[in-house]
Amino acid sequence: METADMYISGVGSYVPATVGVDDAVAAGRYTAEEVELHGLVSVAVAGDVPAPEMALRAARTAVARSGRSPTELDLLLYTSTWHQGPEGWPPQSYVQRHLVGDGVLSTQLKQGCNGMFTALELAASYLRGGHLAALLVTADNYGTPLVDRWRMLPGAVAGDAASAVVLDTEAGFARLASVCTASVSQAEEMHRCAEPLFPPGVTEGRTVDFAAHNDVFRRRAVVEGDGTGVLVTLDERMAEVIDRALSEAGIKAGDVTRVACMNTSQEIADQICEHRLGIPASRSTWEFGRTLGHCGASDQIVALEHLVRGGELGPGDHLLMFAYGPGVTISAAVVEILESPVWSRTRGGDA
Structure with a gap:
C-alpha cells in the first residue's frame, strides 16, 4: 500500500x-x-x-x-x-x-x-x-x-x-512511505499445532507454548514431505512483501539506512539483512532489541523511537520495518525521516 x-x-x-x-x-x-x-x-x-x-x-x-x-x-x-x-x-x-x-x-x-x-x-x-x-x-x-x-x-x-x-x-x-501485508493461510497451524480448537485453551487454564507448536508443525512438514512446500512459501512470501514495500516506497535495498525486525535470535536478523537484502547485519536493530526481548507488536516502533532519539536516523534516512505473526501474516513498511524532531534534541527525549 x-x-x-x-x-x-x-x-x-x-x-x-x-x-x-x-x-x-x-x-x-x-x-x-x-x-x-x-x-x-x-x-x-x-x-x-x-x-x-x-x-x-x-x-x-x-x-x-x-x-x-x-x-x-x-x-x-x-x-x-x-x-x-x-x-x-x-x-x-x-x-x-x-x-x-x-x-x-x-x-x-x-x-x-x-x-x-x-x-x-x-x-x-x-x-x-x-x-x-x-x-x-x-x-x-x-x-x-x-x-x-x-x-x-x-x-x-x-x-x-x-x-x-x-x-x-x-x-x-517522518513519512510513512509504504506498508504491505501478505498471508500464508496454509501455515495457520504453526501456532496451534496439536491443540484442539474447542474449548479454548484459556478457558481450561492451558499454558501457551508457541515454540512447541512451531516445532511440531515443522517436524510434520518434513515428515510428510510435501509439507515443506509451506515453509518454502513462507520464505518466498517474506521476500515478496519486503520487495513490494521497497518498490512502493520508491527505494532499493541499498537505500535502506536501518532495518527493524522482531527482537529474536541474531540468526533471523542476519538472514533478513545479509541474505535477503544484501546489507550488513550491523544496520539492523538487533543489538538494541537483544536487550529488551520480543515485545509483541511493539518491537519496530520502540526501535524507531530509539533510533531517532539517539540520532541514528536523521533527515533523508529510511527505516525498513518487518514482522510476521500468526495466521501466518507477513508485513513490511518503510519510514522516511524528514527532520529531527524537537524531542530528539532535548535531554531525556521529552516532548
Whole structure:
C-alpha cells in the first residue's frame, strides 16, 4: 500500500526495567545453551503494571510529541498479542477514557506481532476519508500464569512494552512511505499445532507454548514431505512483501539506512539483512532489541523511537520495518525521516 500522503507526527513508548538472562539461567528458567545460540542479554519485565496502563503512558507521549490535541484525533486503534485485563473488557476504552475522549472511533485489533502494521494500513485508509489523525497503540505484559516468557517463543524471550504512533495527514517528522501485508493461510497451524480448537485453551487454564507448536508443525512438514512446500512459501512470501514495500516506497535495498525486525535470535536478523537484502547485519536493530526481548507488536516502533532519539536516523534516512505473526501474516513498511524532531534534541527525549 502506497502511503506517500501519510506522516508520523508523534511516537512514544513505555519500556520497563530489564532482567538479565544470566539471572534466568541461575534460576533454571533459561539455559546457557540458548544464551549461546540466540545471543539475547536481557528482557523487559513490567511486573504488575497492566498492559493498558503501559499503553496509556506510551500514547500520552506520542500525542504530546505530535503537537496535536487529543480532541483532534479521529481514530484510535489498539492492538495486542496477550490478555489485557478482564475477559470481555475492551482495553481501548481505557485509553479513550483517560486520553482521547469519546469523539473518536476506537476499536481493538488482534493481529499478533505485526498488529501495528495492520493498524497503519487501516488508519491510512480511514484518514483518506477526510480525517486528520489517528492514534495507534499496542501493549503487552506477559508476566501471567498461563505463559512462561522464557520458553514461549522459538528463538526469543517475551518482553513487556508499549508503543504508540500518531499517523497524520499533515507533515510530521517522518513519512510513512509504504506498508504491505501478505498471508500464508496454509501455515495457520504453526501456532496451534496439536491443540484442539474447542474449548479454548484459556478457558481450561492451558499454558501457551508457541515454540512447541512451531516445532511440531515443522517436524510434520518434513515428515510428510510435501509439507515443506509451506515453509518454502513462507520464505518466498517474506521476500515478496519486503520487495513490494521497497518498490512502493520508491527505494532499493541499498537505500535502506536501518532495518527493524522482531527482537529474536541474531540468526533471523542476519538472514533478513545479509541474505535477503544484501546489507550488513550491523544496520539492523538487533543489538538494541537483544536487550529488551520480543515485545509483541511493539518491537519496530520502540526501535524507531530509539533510533531517532539517539540520532541514528536523521533527515533523508529510511527505516525498513518487518514482522510476521500468526495466521501466518507477513508485513513490511518503510519510514522516511524528514527532520529531527524537537524531542530528539532535548535531554531525556521529552516532548
